[in-house]
Amino acid sequence: MDWLLIIVLLPLFAAAAVGFMPGSQRRMIRGITLGTSGLLLLCALIAFCTFKVGSGLQFETKFVWVESLGLHFHLAADGINIGIILMGAIISFAAACCADDITHRVKEFHVLLNLMIGGILGTFASMDLFFFYFFHELALVPTFIMIGVWGRGANRNYATYKITLYLSLGALLALIGLIGVYVQTGAVSFSIPDLIATVQESPIDESSQQWIFPLLMFGFGILVSLWPFHTWAPLGYGAAPTATAMLHAGVLKKFGLYGIIRVAIPMAPVGAQSWLGVLAWLALANLLFCGLVAVRQKDLNLLIGNSSVAHMGFIFLGIASLNVIGLTGAVLVMIAHGLLAALAFGLSGHLYRQTGSLDMRRMGGLLRQMPLAGSALLMVLLAGCGLPGFANFAGEVTIFFGAWAAGLKVVTVIAAWSALVIGGLYMMRAIRNILHGPRGDDWAKASDVSPLIATALGLLLAALLVFGFAPWLLTEGIKGEVTKSVLLPKPSGVAGQIQTTEVAGR
Amino acid sequence: MDGQLQFIQLEVMVVALGLLVLLADLFLSESARRSLGYIAAGSLGLVFLLSFRGGYTDLSEGEAFGGIYRLDGLALFFKRFFLLTAIFVLVFAVDFASRLRSGVSEYLAFILFALSGMMFASSANDFSLLFVAIELITVTFYILVSFQRHRMQSLEAGVKYLILGAVSSAFLVYGIALVFGEAGSLKFDAIRDAHAGLLGSKVFLFGMLFVFAGLAFKISAFPFQVWAPDVYQGAPTPTTTFLAVGSKAAGFVLLIRLFGSVVPELTAQWGGMLMVVAALTILYGNLCALPQRNLKRLLAYSGVANAGYMLMGIVVQSDEGTAAILYYLAGYLFMLVAAFMIINLLTRDGEGEDISCLAGLGKRSPFLALTLTLAVVSLAGIPPLAGFFGKFLLVKAIAVKAFGDAGYFALLAVAVFGVVVSIYYYFGIIRTIYWSKDTTDNSPVAVAWPTRVALGLCVAAILYLGILPNKPINWTNAAAKIETK
Numbered sequence: 001m002d003w004l005l006i007i008v009l010l011p012l013f014a015a016a017a018v019g020f021m022p023g024s025q026r027r028m029i030r031g032i033t034l035g036t037s038g039l040l041l042l043c044a045l046i047a048f049c050t051f052k053v054g055s056g057l058q059f060e061t062k063f064v065w066v067e068s069l070g071l072h073f074h075l076a077a078d079g080i081n082i083g084i085i086l087m088g089a090i091i092s093f094a095a096a097c098c099a100d101d102i103t104h105r106v107k108e109f110h111v112l113l114n115l116m117i118g119g120i121l122g123t124f125a126s127m128d129l130f131f132f133y134f135f136h137e138l139a140l141v142p143t144f145i146m147i148g149v150w151g152r153g154a155n156r157n158y159a160t161y162k163i164t165l166y167l168s169l170g171a172l173l174a175l176i177g178l179i180g181v182y183v184q185t186g187a188v189s190f191s192i193p194d195l196i197a198t199v200q201e202s203p204i205d206e207s208s209q210q211w212i213f214p215l216l217m218f219g220f221g222i223l224v225s226l227w228p229f230h231t232w233a234p235l236g237y238g239a240a241p242t243a244t245a246m247l248h249a250g251v252l253k254k255f256g257l258y259g260i261i262r263v264a265i266p267m268a269p270v271g272a273q274s275w276l277g278v279l280a281w282l283a284l285a286n287l288l289f290c291g292l293v294a295v296r297q298k299d300l301n302l303l304i305g306n307s308s309v310a311h312m313g314f315i316f317l318g319i320a321s322l323n324v325i326g327l328t329g330a331v332l333v334m335i336a337h338g339l340l341a342a343l344a345f346g347l348s349g350h351l352y353r354q355t356g357s358l359d360m361r362r363m364g365g366l367l368r369q370m371p372l373a374g375s376a377l378l379m380v381l382l383a384g385c386g387l388p389g390f391a392n393f394a395g396e397v398t399i400f401f402g403a404w405a406a407g408l409k410v411v412t413v414i415a416a417w418s419a420l421v422i423g424g425l426y427m428m429r430a431i432r433n434i435l436h437g438p439r440g441d442d443w444a445k446a447s448d449v450s451p452l453i454a455t456a457l458g459l460l461l462a463a464l465l466v467f468g469f470a471p472w473l474l475t476e477g478i479k480g481e482v483t484k485s486v487l488l489p490k491p492s493g494v495a496g497q498i499q500t501t502e503v504a505g506r
Numbered sequence: 507m508d509g510q511l512q513f514i515q516l517e518v519m520v521v522a523l524g525l526l527v528l529l530a531d532l533f534l535s536e537s538a539r540r541s542l543g544y545i546a547a548g549s550l551g552l553v554f555l556l557s558f559r560g561g562y563t564d565l566s567e568g569e570a571f572g573g574i575y576r577l578d579g580l581a582l583f584f585k586r587f588f589l590l591t592a593i594f595v596l597v598f599a600v601d602f603a604s605r606l607r608s609g610v611s612e613y614l615a616f617i618l619f620a621l622s623g624m625m626f627a628s629s630a631n632d633f634s635l636l637f638v639a640i641e642l643i644t645v646t647f648y649i650l651v652s653f654q655r656h657r658m659q660s661l662e663a664g665v666k667y668l669i670l671g672a673v674s675s676a677f678l679v680y681g682i683a684l685v686f687g688e689a690g691s692l693k694f695d696a697i698r699d700a701h702a703g704l705l706g707s708k709v710f711l712f713g714m715l716f717v718f719a720g721l722a723f724k725i726s727a728f729p730f731q732v733w734a735p736d737v738y739q740g741a742p743t744p745t746t747t748f749l750a751v752g753s754k755a756a757g758f759v760l761l762i763r764l765f766g767s768v769v770p771e772l773t774a775q776w777g778g779m780l781m782v783v784a785a786l787t788i789l790y791g792n793l794c795a796l797p798q799r800n801l802k803r804l805l806a807y808s809g810v811a812n813a814g815y816m817l818m819g820i821v822v823q824s825d826e827g828t829a830a831i832l833y834y835l836a837g838y839l840f841m842l843v844a845a846f847m848i849i850n851l852l853t854r855d856g857e858g859e860d861i862s863c864l865a866g867l868g869k870r871s872p873f874l875a876l877t878l879t880l881a882v883v884s885l886a887g888i889p890p891l892a893g894f895f896g897k898f899l900l901v902k903a904i905a906v907k908a909f910g911d912a913g914y915f916a917l918l919a920v921a922v923f924g925v926v927v928s929i930y931y932y933f934g935i936i937r938t939i940y941w942s943k944d945t946t947d948n949s950p951v952a953v954a955w956p957t958r959v960a961l962g963l964c965v966a967a968i969l970y971l972g973i974l975p976n977k978p979i980n981w982t983n984a985a986a987k988i989e990t991k
Contacts, residue, residue: 064976065976066975066976066979067976067980068976068979068980068983069979133889134889134890137888137889137890137894138889138890141883141888144933145936145940148937148940148941149940149941157937160937161930161933164929164930164933165926165929165930168925168926168929169922169926172922172925172926173922175898175901176901176905176918176922179898179901179902179905180905180908180909182902182905183902183905183906183909184909207909207910208909208910211908211909211915212909
């Protein structure tokens, strides 16, 4: 079965179906979105379970799109993206569940939501550079509109402009880098496997690589809130509607990281070699700077936003180590952080609905007031500071091993300390402020999560725990693919290869 | 001679149609004249279809009138492009007719005469035909711009266009004279053979520089762009559309032919200068568009910026770059027609062209709101629309040369900066359409059905060029290959 094709087309059809319905049929519209995203999740689960590790590209769909340019519509799954697609499907369903806080222009919102889901899943399922970019933009434009129209807070307009301009700039730089890859390989195809095959034959010449890699690194980096281009993220997520923040912070943002791992490193290994040192220090800045900023936040959403930016530092560090362990850990954290961010924004969305404010100084005692949401939030915050048992821990620890092995010892030590101490500091403070202590005055009438949202959040937590206890479900596949891209051209990757003792595994 | 007239059959039909419109005006009643525009548009549609006839396309790669008129893929592409533009402009003009007060039929006829000038320009293979075609376009536009004689703004725009247009014509004719003096011929074929030896001649270089200046005026490239905002704003909106699309494309077809195929070595020598011109055009257009509140003026500045993007396609001097310009122009046609038509529906003569007139459009007319949004998003270059694919092809053409030449890289950087700036002001338009709260007028907007059809076609074309680019790319690639004898 072409599961990927079904997964990508379902939400797009749902968007069209909702588009042709009268706007007054709100229940019907919600039903369609929930139904298709549920179906989507089912398909993704089946695909994930039937995926055979180590047997190349699977669930392939491929046909020619533009002949003269070598553009193909090419969907396929390998060890890296199958996990991300599953994560995307889980978060899409959860976001659809949490989208009932939208009360005006419901139809338009759901058209955009479905479009965004389709774009996101298409991005990660695409094996053609053009469609990889195309689907990303298809998901990005609805994001801007959703924040602009349905966003919240006084800063909404400013946040919309900021996120639009930053992300457009990042996407454009990445596009130039991608076109550079295509032009410089001399291949007549935008297909990633074809391009990799071409590069294996004849690498891109080194001086071009020195241009291509930074273009991709900073272009993709802006999209993932690499320090110092991160300021759009907390602001944008603070202003975004719940479902949008869940989808963007959870899945769409990972486009940049995925792009670096999938395209930038295999295509420009020499460029990578000379730029990854810079990336490691920027990653450290992410961890330290944004962690410290998070400590001083008084608004829950800004805290989550900043800590999410800080967590990107781990992934960048994993990428910068440029060995199998580090990259495997990076992909693992991508998935774990996606689930975590979606959970966190889903919960903060629920809290926001209760009083219209997320000021932590006015909260307190919510664990008693709303046991379900409260304990979920407790788990989120603990997972955020790297508690073993959650997938985040497995990934972060793997990254540290990878970075240490790569010789980034100073960075690793500082990162481990800052991550532990700073992360623990703001997460514990948040737990004390929000969950314990006397109840905040505004929160007397606050109610617990509805069964639907509870299901959604439960699903996310379950995934986080499953991958926390059994990371080999993901790492087996990831490792195989990552090994290929690291070993592709550079002998120096062999050092990493030797140490591929199964750290992340059992 | 019969054989030669075959080559210009489309142009002859267009001129004849113009004369017929003038004659029909004498016999028709006031109310019947309104439909004259639709009849003219329909007839142009027929001419457009005739351009695909085997008997005509077989003439391709042929020359007539002693080699001054050339019919090739490029010329055919542009002739069809101009015909399509004129069809939309005529439909638009009927909508606009009530605001002209007098001389509606003349207005239509002048559009047709300008069209014939553009079609001749696309085939010009000799400086004499180039100059005559350009003058035919420019002189008719003097009239078209100042057609609303009761409006001060329109007259002012006409005077500005007249003075600056005359200066640019002077540049052009002076440059042609200098080139003739050195090369000894006005024929492009002769200049192509001779120009490599003339690169050291200051007279020849000055001549070509003046010719470039004359054409840069047409496409509103920096530093010859100052007329554009005032004229675009003051002119009747159908004229503005025709000026922004047709006249600009005429400038580009001549630039492509002259600098792409006639004097390629000179273009290579001037690569740096052309890059600087393109970069400054992009920067000037985008930065000046930022603070604009008047929609027509905003589109004028964005038009300057777009001319800069397309100039990049000339700078790279490759078939790929030329094909990218053609693709870009094709998308540009539909975006601008849609945008200007909708602006026209929402405003009255020179009043209320402020961006705030769009407020609440999302509720007043979802169809117009969606169409304008698509046009603007496409202008901003966001997939999956026509504008994105045009920019994608341009960037790809540049990227071939950029790795290894820092100049091209800088040009790309400027273009990226320009695009990000443009997203800011285009986004402002969309913001006003959908979530501005300061609406004063909530009445639905009445749209005549031909306009509705035209807008629907524009939407279809924007989506088609963006989503299914396979066939159009083949067309532009075929048209971009300029065969030389």
